[in-house]
Amino acid sequence: MTPTFPPLTPDAILALAPDSGSAANARKLATSAKWQNLHAPVGSLWGQCQGSGKEPYLTGVDLSGPVGKCSCPSRKFPCKHALALLLLHASQSGDFGTAAPPESIQTWLDGRAKRAEGTELAQTPPTEEGRAAPDPAAQVKRRAAREKKVTEGLDALQTFLADLIRDGLAHAPARPYSDWDTQAARLVDAQAPGAARLVRQIPEHLGHPAALLSHMSRLHLLTEAWPRRDTLSAPEQTDLRAALGFPLDSATVLERGGIRANWTVMGQGYTEEDMLTTRRTWLTSGDDTALLLDFSAGGRPFSPALPAGVTVQAEVCFAPASFPQRALLNSEAHATRAGSLPDGITLDALLARHGAALALNPWLDRTAHLTGPLRLLPGESWHVQDRTGRLPLTGNERALYTLLALGGGEALTLYTEWDGATLTPLSVLYGGALLPLRQTEST
Amino acid sequence: MSDHDRLLALALVGTARGGTLPTPGPDALGRACARITRPDTERTLLACAALYALAHAAGRTPDPASDALPALAPAEALPEAPERAARHLPPVIGTPLLPEWLSLCAQAGWRVPPARLPELLDLARNDSSLRPLLLPVLGERGAWLAQFNPTWHFTPAASEDIWEGATEAAREALWRGVRERDAQAARELLREHLSTERVGSRKRLLGALLDTLTPDDLALEPLLDTLTTDRSEDVRTLGRTALHWLSGSAQNARNAARFAVLVQLGRPGLLGRLTGQTPSTLTPATGPDEHANRDGLPNPTGKDRPSATALLAHLLEHTHPDVLLTTVNIPPATLVNIARQHEQLPALAENAVITRHATLAAALLHDLPSDPALLHLGPPDLLATAQRQALRDRDPERLLALLGPQPGPWPPELGAALLSTLRDSIGAAHHDYAWGYRWVQLRDLAAGRLHPHTPPPAPLAADATDYARRTMNELLGTLELRKQMWHDFGKGEG
Numbered sequence: 032m033t034p035t036f037p038p039l040t041p042d043a044i045l046a047l048a049p050d051s052g053s054a055a056n057a058r059k060l061a062t063s064a065k066w067q068n069l070h071a072p073v074g075s076l077w078g079q080c081q082g083s084g085k086e087p088y089l090t091g092v093d094l095s096g097p098v099g100k101c102s103c104p105s106r107k108f109p110c111k112h113a114l115a116l117l118l119l120h121a122s123q124s125g126d127f128g129t130a131a132p133p134e135s136i137q138t139w140l141d142g143r144a145k146r147a148e149g150t151e152l153a154q155t156p157p158t159e160e161g162r163a164a165p166d167p168a169a170q171v172k173r174r175a176a177r178e179k180k181v182t183e184g185l186d187a188l189q190t191f192l193a194d195l196i197r198d199g200l201a202h203a204p205a206r207p208y209s210d211w212d213t214q215a216a217r218l219v220d221a222q223a224p225g226a227a228r229l230v231r232q233i234p235e236h237l238g239h240p241a242a243l244l245s246h247m248s249r250l251h252l253l254t255e256a257w258p259r260r261d262t263l264s265a266p267e268q269t270d271l272r273a274a275l276g277f278p279l280d281s282a283t284v285l286e287r288g289g290i291r292a293n294w295t296v297m298g299q300g301y302t303e304e305d306m307l308t309t310r311r312t313w314l315t316s317g318d319d320t321a322l323l324l325d326f327s328a329g330g331r332p333f334s335p336a337l338p339a340g341v342t343v344q345a346e347v348c349f350a351p352a353s354f355p356q357r358a359l360l361n362s363e364a365h366a367t368r369a370g371s372l373p374d375g376i377t378l379d380a381l382l383a384r385h386g387a388a389l390a391l392n393p394w395l396d397r398t399a400h401l402t403g404p405l406r407l408l409p410g411e412s413w414h415v416q417d418r419t420g421r422l423p424l425t426g427n428e429r430a431l432y433t434l435l436a437l438g439g440g441e442a443l444t445l446y447t448e449w450d451g452a453t454l455t456p457l458s459v460l461y462g463g464a465l466l467p468l469r470q471t472e473s474t
Numbered sequence: 475m476s477d478h479d480r481l482l483a484l485a486l487v488g489t490a491r492g493g494t495l496p497t498p499g500p501d502a503l504g505r506a507c508a509r510i511t512r513p514d515t516e517r518t519l520l521a522c523a524a525l526y527a528l529a530h531a532a533g534r535t536p537d538p539a540s541d542a543l544p545a546l547a548p549a550e551a552l553p554e555a556p557e558r559a560a561r562h563l564p565p566v567i568g569t570p571l572l573p574e575w576l577s578l579c580a581q582a583g584w585r586v587p588p589a590r591l592p593e594l595l596d597l598a599r600n601d602s603s604l605r606p607l608l609l610p611v612l613g614e615r616g617a618w619l620a621q622f623n624p625t626w627h628f629t630p631a632a633s634e635d636i637w638e639g640a641t642e643a644a645r646e647a648l649w650r651g652v653r654e655r656d657a658q659a660a661r662e663l664l665r666e667h668l669s670t671e672r673v674g675s676r677k678r679l680l681g682a683l684l685d686t687l688t689p690d691d692l693a694l695e696p697l698l699d700t701l702t703t704d705r706s707e708d709v710r711t712l713g714r715t716a717l718h719w720l721s722g723s724a725q726n727a728r729n730a731a732r733f734a735v736l737v738q739l740g741r742p743g744l745l746g747r748l749t750g751q752t753p754s755t756l757t758p759a760t761g762p763d764e765h766a767n768r769d770g771l772p773n774p775t776g777k778d779r780p781s782a783t784a785l786l787a788h789l790l791e792h793t794h795p796d797v798l799l800t801t802v803n804i805p806p807a808t809l810v811n812i813a814r815q816h817e818q819l820p821a822l823a824e825n826a827v828i829t830r831h832a833t834l835a836a837a838l839l840h841d842l843p844s845d846p847a848l849l850h851l852g853p854p855d856l857l858a859t860a861q862r863q864a865l866r867d868r869d870p871e872r873l874l875a876l877l878g879p880q881p882g883p884w885p886p887e888l889g890a891a892l893l894s895t896l897r898d899s900i901g902a903a904h905h906d907y908a909w910g911y912r913w914v915q916l917r918d919l920a921a922g923r924l925h926p927h928t929p930p931p932a933p934l935a936a937d938a939t940d941y942a943r944r945t946m947n948e949l950l951g952t953l954e955l956r957k958q959m960w961h962d963f964g965k966g967e968g
Contacts, residue, residue: 041564042589061565064951081944122561123958193516199488244485245527251520378536386532393528406543409622416543420536432592436619439547439588451531466589 039097043340044117046299046467047097049107049332057114063126069119071127076120077136080112090116091136093143095365098335100139107332146363177222181257181275184221188214188230189254192247200244204237225276226253228304252393266353267392273357274394279350285361289348292316293367296337297399297446298457298467306330312337313399313446313457314347314358315373320399321347321358339458339467342369353391356398372460375403375444379419385449396450399457403444407435415445415454425453430468437461477504478526481519489515495522503529547618554613555584558962562955563590567597570922574956576607578963585613595619595626602628602647606654637667645671646678653686661694668697673706680712684719692722699724702768714770714792719829721794728765729793730801735759736785737802737812754812756782783816791821795831806837814841823848846875861888865895870912877916882923889928892920896949897931900942909945921949926957 048054060080063069067079067087074094079087080103088103090112099113120127131137191214195203211233218227229250236243256263256271263271273279294314302309310333312323327333337343343364349355376384381400388398405415413424413431424431424447434443434456444460458465480496487493495515498504507525512518554560559579563586566575579586586594591612598604605628612620620626628651640648645667653660668679680701683691694716701713702725717725740753758781763774771788772778780788789798790813798809813822819841826834827847835851842848849857857876864872877884877892884892896917903909930950934942960966 041561045564055568058565058568062948062951062955064948064954067947081940081947118565122565189517192520193514196485196516196519197488197490199486199491201486202488240486241482244482244523245530248520248524248527251517252524255521382534382536386534389528389532393524408540408543414537414540416539417536418539420539422536429592429596432595432619432623433589435622436588436591436615439615439618440544441546451534461589 039117039121039338039341040466041118041121042469043338043467044114044121046469047109047117047336047338048111048114049109049327049335050330053107053109053111053114053332056111057118060111060115061118061122063119063123065115066119068130069116069127070130070132071120071124072129072131075132075136075140076116076127077132078116078119080115082112088112089133089136091132091139092116093140095143097338098143100136102135109335180221181223184218184223185226185254185257185275187217187221188226189251192251192254195247200240203233203243208234223275225274226250228276229253231304249394264353266351269351270353270392270394273350273352279357279359281359284348284350284359287348287351289346289358289361290316290319291344291346292319293342293344293370294321294347294364295342295370295372295465296339297401297465298339299336300399300448300455300457308333310336311448313448314343314345315401316347317373319347320356321349322356322399323358323360337364340465342367354388354395356388356395369464372465373401375401375405375460377417377419378402378405378415378422381447381449382422385451389451397448399446399448401444401446401460402454403460404442405445406440406442407431407438409435417442422449423453424456426455426468430456433468434459437466477507478523478530481523481526485519485523489519495519498522544622548614550585550614552583552585552611552613554587555579555582555611559584559959560587560590562959562962563587566959567593570918571952571956571959572597573604573607574922575959576604576611578959578965580607580610581965582963584611586611586616588613588615588619591616591619595623598628599625637663642672642675642678645675646682649679650682650686653682657686657688657690661691664694665697669700673709676701676704676706676709677712680709680716684712684716687716687719689720689722691716692720695720695723699768702770710770718792718794721796723794725769726794726797727801728769729789730797732759732763732785733789733793733798734802736782736789739804739808739812751811752808754815756786756816758782758785783818786812786816787818787821790818791825793825794829795825795834799834806834807840809834810837810841826851846872846879849876850879858888862891865891868895868899870899870910870916873916874912874919877919877923880923883925884923884928886925886928889920889924890931892916892924893928893931893949896920897934897942897946900934900938900945902939902942904939904941909941917945917949921952924953926953926960928953 045054045057048057065080067081069078070076075092076094077089077091079089081087082103088101090099090101090103090110092099092109092113097109097117099109099116101110101112103110103112105111132140211230215227215230218224218230229246233243233246236246253271253274257275260268260271294316297313297315299313300311302311306329308327308330310325310327312325314321314323314337323337325333325336344367345364346361347358348361350357350359381402384400385398388395402415403417405417407424408414408416408421409431414421415424434445437443437459445454445456446458446465447454447456456468458467460466477496477499484493484495495518498507503526507522510518510521510525512521555563559582562575566572567590586608594604594608595616598608608616609628620628628647636648637645649660649663652663664679664683668676671679683694698713698716698720701709702717704710704713714725717723720726736756736758738755738757740755742752758779759774761774763771766773770792771785772780774780774785795806795809799806802809810819810822813819819838822834823838823842823845825831826838830851832851835848836853839845839848839852839856843856844860846860849860857880861873861876864876873892873895883889896913899913900909906914930953934946
């Protein structure tokens with residue numbers, strides 16, 4: 032039998048929501064009044080929720096995911112009905128019977144169980160049959176064409192940066208906004224979206240000359256590294272390509288195989304840039320830390336999240352890199368018994384680990400660490416502190432005050448991201464378990 | 475100045491202005507920097523800056539520790555709400571059921587789990603009606619937490635500095651907070667500040683005083699007296715209203731004396747004796763009345779002096795009933811008679827409602843038997859009878875008037891009858907508008923005020939619409955949830 036997750040807390044369930052609207056709607060639906068049949072046979076939940084239509088929606092949840100299936104037309108996944116069903120089960124499990132689900136849900140559950148067994152048995156790598164073999168000659172040609180574009184784009188960028196230095200950074204804030212936008216747009220055309228992103232970030236630093244120079248110098252490093260890429264090692268080349276925004280070759284990464292182990296989902300962070308939201312899911316297993324990235328453009332919902340705080344059995348394939356961190360899941364993750372978490376590290380150790388990673392990959396965006404015990408210093412700007420010193424802490428206000436409320440002034444152990452300037456808490460060890468810090472809900 | 479600072483200074487000024495790259499220092503970083511050569515100054519500068527930036531980022535150590543760590547939160551005196559009760563909180567946050575959850579929590583003597591404190595404090599910031607419900611369940615942790623967020627300072631101690639710096643709304647909140655803890659201190663605060671406040675603030679503070687007025691506030695009479703000649707008409711009215719509600723005020727005594735002069739009771743004739751009615755005549759006073767102006771009356775000797783009936787209306791409406799009854803020494807029924815004879819029942823009814831005078835309300839109900847406000851003050855059986863009649867009549871407007879002011883939980887018999895009426899009235903409706911917004915309002919009122927143990931009504935007819943089913947299911951489901959909440963908080967059926 033597939034192991035199921037330990038009962039999720041309402042916070043962890045709401046953290047699965049693809050967006051804040053779904054979370055708010057799920058809360059409203061999480062009352063037995065809206066449901067006609069509620070059942071929790073072993074390993075799953077199902078029920079019928081009266082929607083706006085005549086027929087109630089039939090909703091099922093496979094607790095081993097947890098993954099939902101619903102007859103509602105929503106394209107969000109999991110939909111508000113599946114979330115509400117989970118919430119109801121968390122708060123009012125007494126209302127649930129044990130009847131077997133209707134055929135459509137049962138077929139879906141059986142299919143999932145079969146696939147799960149299949150992936151566990153499948154030790155052979157996936158065959159290439161059925162997939163059209165790419166034409167190697169065309170591939171080389173396309174690659175050469177892209178590299179030429181990138182070379183031209185980065186050449187122009189280097190000249191742009193040098194011009195800024197020649198004019199003096201003191202004059203940079205007076206430049207029209209379109210200067211940065213135009214330069215960024217050129218880099219997008221040159222198929223170097225990673226560099227374009229860094230150019231778009233320049234205006235954020237215009238008020239801080241030291242930060243501005245350091246940001247520009249990072250960009251300059253990209254323009255210097257690209258022409259010399261042949262002198263770099265293979266992992267360094269992938270770091271450079273990733274920083275320039277070359278897409279990850281998922282098929283190759285998955286083919287290389289990965290680490291099949293019990294991974295604990297430590298927390299999730301979100302970044303919004305323009306119309307693109309990035310979700311970062313951090314997994315740890317022993318000393319390994321893996322970062323899963325998901326993207327959502329234009330407000331479209333994310334794929335279902337792994338619930339923070341749980342442990343899953345999964346094969347995690349790291350993308351090649353000098354400091355392997357970005358990873359992909361090679362199979363569905365299945366819940367398993369939670370292992371013990373390592374002790375938190377000091378702030379000094381966190382910086383040392385981040386520094387060591389930065390020495391391998393100068394463009395590394397951020398790293399994440401279980402850190403603590405830490406004491407919180409609330410104020411205009413928040414800080415955390417331990418015996419080795421203190422560092423700035425950011426995050427949404429609700430999350431920060433939740434930490435303060437939980438600690439009551441006592442030290443806490445946090446899972447935090449460090450981006451070189453500030454720590455962002457993603458979850459907190461509380462009562463022996465990892466408690467995810469929810470994003471603010473807009474209701 | 476470090477090597478990096480010199481580099482930054484040159485970058486700020488710009489290499490076009492003739493600057494040259496600084497010579498790196500002798501340390502390891504400087505030696506590494508010295509090996510960097512690029513075709514032009516700008517590129518060399520950027521490459522050196524990259525080296526410094528990365529070295530700084532990789533070599534960063536924590537900032538020096540602060541010794542201004544917050545004090546630890548005091549130990550809790552109340553136990554945390556157990557899981558079976560706390561589990562209901564996330565689904566009810568942001569719904570009309572939250573106040574009930576908070577009240578149940580306070581009654582059980584528990585406090586809110588700490589993880590929920592920021593969300594609840596944020597809600598109370600925007601909804602002042604939640605504050606008194608939240609305060610008893612915040613626990614030590616909640617009170618400790620609130621000090622770190624100025625927008626959560628719902629009940630700060632009123633110091634001179636805070637008062638001076640506060641907005642009008644904040645002063646009102648401040649005063650209400652003090653009032654809740656120490657009524658005498660709140661009176662002192664009014665004595666100290668009211669006369670120097672701006673009009674808007676005077677109005678707010680007087681409004682807050684009226685909301686919380688007790689007989690002990692008669693001690694404020696000298697201050698309230700000064701307000702009856704205030705520049706602002708609104709302030710004058712509020713001051714007089716406060717003096718009206720305080721039965722011992724001199725204003726009430728003066729009005730009662732005016733009433734005694736104005737109204738002469740005759741001897742009842744045969745018919746009067748049979749019906750218990752005493753005839754009365756009105757004789758307006760002709761002499762000067764030095765307090766007329768401050769009591770809100772036109773000058774009796776001036777050209778706009780009020781008619782005898784207008785004066786009676788004013789006195790019936792603005793004199794505390796207790797003072798009228800004792801000064802003239804008449805029973806409530808006689809006072810009602812006088813008002814009826816001169817067609818001033820609405821003024822007297824207004825007075826009875828505003829001063830919440832139960833015996834006068836009961837006497838008025840003979841003449842105004844369907845007045846919902848009087849019914850709420852009068853004998854409970856009259857109200858119950860009126861409610862039963864309105865249920866039989868299926869009159870949603872009257873039901874709203876008769877049920878709206880009645881606090882929950884409503885008696886189960888009343889609730890059961892209401893549920894049946896709601897079920898029957900929903901009929902063939904397919905949406906809220908078809909059912910009628912007053913019924914919808916009644917449904918929402920019922921969801922929160924019905925006793926959770928109200929027996930459910932008989933099921934809907936087989937041909938009921940989906941809307942009717944959904945509506946009744948939701949209502950009964952809310953009751954079910956509240957019943958579960960009561961059970962989980964250890965609250966019985968009482």
